[in-house]
Amino acid sequence: MRLRLRHQLRLRFPEPVRNLIAVLRMAPRSHEGQRVTNWRIDVDPDCLLKAGEDHFGNLVHTLTLPGTVSELSIIAQGELTAFxxxxxxxxxxxxxxxxxxxxxxxxxxxxxxxxxxxxxxxxxxxxxxxxxxxxxxxxxxxxxxxxxxxxxxxxxxxxxxxxxxxxxxxxxxxxxxxxxxxxxxxxxxxxxxxxxxxxxxxxxxxxxxxxxxxxxxxxxxxxxxxxxxxxxxxLDAVEAGTLRSAYGVVPEESVEVRWLLGRDPGPLAATPS
The missing domain is CATH 3.10.620.30 (C8orf32 fold)
Structure with a gap:
């Protein structure tokens, strides 16, 4: 099954958060049950986004946003084939x-x-x-x-x-x-x-x-x-979770997941497998 996936997180903070640091697990890896063709993660406002891997082998992106922020939007999207x-x-x-x-x-x-x-x-x-x-x-x-x-x-x-x-x-x-x-x-x-x-x-x-x-x-x-x-x-659901961050304030989180079948979401950058 060939899929195009778009996952958006919107975090609205009750009070502005300073020097936000977050770890995202929003990028799937290829294995025999799925083949990732391309994948990208976009963050608004612009920030430093560093790709890496954790000790479980998950693809992770560390987000660093200096200054203050009241709202954060994260979009992960790409194309894959699931078996x-x-x-x-x-x-x-x-x-x-x-x-x-x-x-x-x-x-x-x-x-x-x-x-x-x-x-x-x-x-x-x-x-x-x-x-x-x-x-x-x-x-x-x-x-x-x-x-x-x-x-x-x-x-x-x-x-x-x-x-x-x-x-x-x-x-x-x-x-x-x-x-x-x-x-x-x-x-x-x-x-x-x-x-x-x-x-x-x-x-x-x-x-x-x-x-x-x-x-x-x-x-x-x-x-x-x-x-x-x-x-x-x-080892538990927190360690496998989508978002972990250190900001001192619990945000309101809004999640929208959209599967785009037969519709072109635009050009996408390649992801590691």
């Missing part, structure tokens, strides 16, 4: 040993309730991949999917509440999978609902011996397909 790889992630940029993804963070620390839920969820499964599919289905049934607003809850609190955003779904799956002995992580990107609409989305990935990294989208109860675009990974 249905049955959820298996091959050819991705892996910078860390697999066992590091057994590590818990504050947001993914399991409690006894989480461990018990995970153990009960995989009963009857006869293979490692089967256990993970059972877990995906159990979270899909147990946790009501909600829109992405507010702070990200830890996995244990999401399970207790019985509801959570896609990011919280991903964190709960990663937490449960680690408690079962699987290396696991959160993945962030986009999901195409149909031929015209899309949104930011999150899912999880677990490492299975003999297969490698496999994605699990508990919101939709499917492994990622060609309707998913993978952008970043991390």
């Amino acid at each position: 249905d790889a049955a959820g298996i992630v091959r050819g991705s940029a892996e910078r860390l040993p697999v066992d590091l993804y057994r590590r818990d963070t504050t947001l993914t620390a399991p409690d006894e309730t989480v461990r018990r839920f995970a153990s009960e969820a995989v009963q009857g499964a006869d293979s490692p991949i089967g256990r993970l599919h059972h877990l995906m289905g159990a979270i899909h049934e147990r946790i009501e999917a909600t829109s992405e607003t507010g702070a990200i809850l830890p996995a244990a609190r999401s399970l207790e509440a019985g509801r959570g955003t896609a990011r919280e779904h991903a964190q709960l799956f990663a937490t449960c999978a680690r408690s079962l002995g699987f290396p696991a992580r959160c993945s962030a990107g986009y999901y195409l609902d149909d031929g015209t609409a899309s949104r930011r989305h999150s899912w999880a990935e677990a490492y299975v011996e003999g297969l490698g990294w496999v994605g699990f989208d508990t919101v939709h109860d499917i492994c990622p397909q060609d309707h998913h675009v993978r952008v970043a990974v991390g």
